[in-house]
Amino acid sequence: MKGVIGMNYRNRHLVAALNHRRWIAVANDKVLCKEHLLRHGIATPRTLAVIRYTSEFTSAYDRLVQEQTGFVVKPARSARGRGILLASRALPDRVLLQGDQAWPRRELGFHIMRILHGEFSFGMPIDAALIEERIDPDHSWVLDELPGAVDLRVIVKEGRAVMAMARLPTLFSQGRANLHAGGVGVGIDLRTARTVGGIWRERPISHHPDTGQALAGRPVADLDRCLDLAEKCYQAVPLGYMGVDILRDVRRGPMVIEVNARPGLAIQSANQRGLLDFLAANPDSHHEHRSEQTPSAPAGHGPPSAGGRRPRPLVVDAPAGREPG
Structure with a gap:
């Protein structure tokens, strides 16, 4: 993969350079962070x-x-x-x-x-x-018949969502979506709002280890709403580089469950693309020319977000030799 960043690059050029210590402390405290999110009208449990x-x-x-x-x-x-x-x-x-x-x-x-x-x-x-x-998660979101709830991890740079993945629970993870616990990470193409592949236990996979369902090509309903919600978190907790975790409630739609000041880098493997390209992309390209084709939301969610899907940001050639993440 081209443009892959490693831990040293993330810590020096993203976390240290873009995240003020005050806001790192806020993100590291779920109680305090939630107070800031609620003040800005961001949906949380x-x-x-x-x-x-x-x-x-x-x-x-x-x-x-x-x-x-x-x-x-x-x-x-x-x-x-x-x-x-x-x-x-x-x-x-x-x-x-x-x-x-x-x-x-x-x-x-x-x-x-x-x-x-x-x-x-x-x-x-x-x-x-x-x-x-405990919210009532949409168990048909991205993939059904899973032993727990699916969530989304969105990477936000200076208020702009640049990359996302779905995290799927497994029997190995005991129903948790967290990758460190044994969940599956599935990349998402922001232009088409469909999944593009997956990783499990640090290895690429094409099918869910429990159900055998194919991971690529799955529609991600409400993706635009999730990206908008993640970007709004920057107004509440202005970290220049952060990860936003989102669950989808059956009745209320997407809700933020956590903001992370040091999001991991496995999202690159899930998307089969390096983050450097997306971090360097034209900031305005992310919001232009949304497609009219949107994965439909299940009953109870109200109308789907207008336009629905965002284009993949423009990319630039990254220098070779970046450390793997």
């Missing part, structure tokens, strides 16, 4: 509770029981999906987890205590637990 001290667990748990809904527990400062817990419902004496598992109430308390002590965070001695509603 509803917050049910934020726990900073063990003494707050009882009242937070009582609210979860009253909500009678699924929820997600996240360490505020973790990365790569560490410490995230998915639950179907909280009962007075136990928690029903994703699948057939159940935890006693005290086990959830132990998990949150581990979060507060910084076990999953960026080397911080203390952390907070963010508890959000």
Whole structure:
């Protein structure tokens, strides 16, 4: 692949050069980042509770029981999906987890205590637990019959979406879409709003490892809305280089679940293209001449976004010899 960038290039020329330390700190704290997103009207899952001290667990748990809904527990400062817990419902004496598992109430308390002590965070001695509603994901998005929800990772440079991939859960990843957990990364052509190939466990693949379905050529409904949402995050958290993770709710459409100040580089392998070409592209080309052909949205989403698909940005020849990522 031409124009591939590596970790050294990313850290020096993108993260260090374009991301102010203040906004890196905001992105690294899910609670603080979410406050900024909400101020700018960006759709995110509803917050049910934020726990900073063990003494707050009882009242937070009582609210979860009253909500009678699924929820997600996240360490505020973790990365790569560490410490995230998915639950179907909280009962007075136990928690029903994703699948057939159940935890006693005290086990959830132990998990949150581990979060507060910084076990999953960026080397911080203390952390907070963010508890959000568990949205109702569109299980037919990109690929159906998967053991979990699909999400999108969008790379945004100075407010412009330049590259995207879909992340697909697998049995190996235990239903999580995170690539580090064993999810599949599938590149997306922004011009056609269709998938272009995939990687799994750092190797290229053409079919999903569990279902056998082909990965390339799949339509990505609501892609324009996702790209617009990712670009809007730059107004709330002005990082010059960031990754935005998006889930698609069946009723409410795309929602931002995380902003990352140091997005990984596997998206290049998923797209079979180097990032350097897209980072150097004409900024205006991204928004011009949208195609009229748009993957249709399922019922309940309202009308699809006008125009629907964006052209692939113009590319320039990249210098040879860039380190692989």
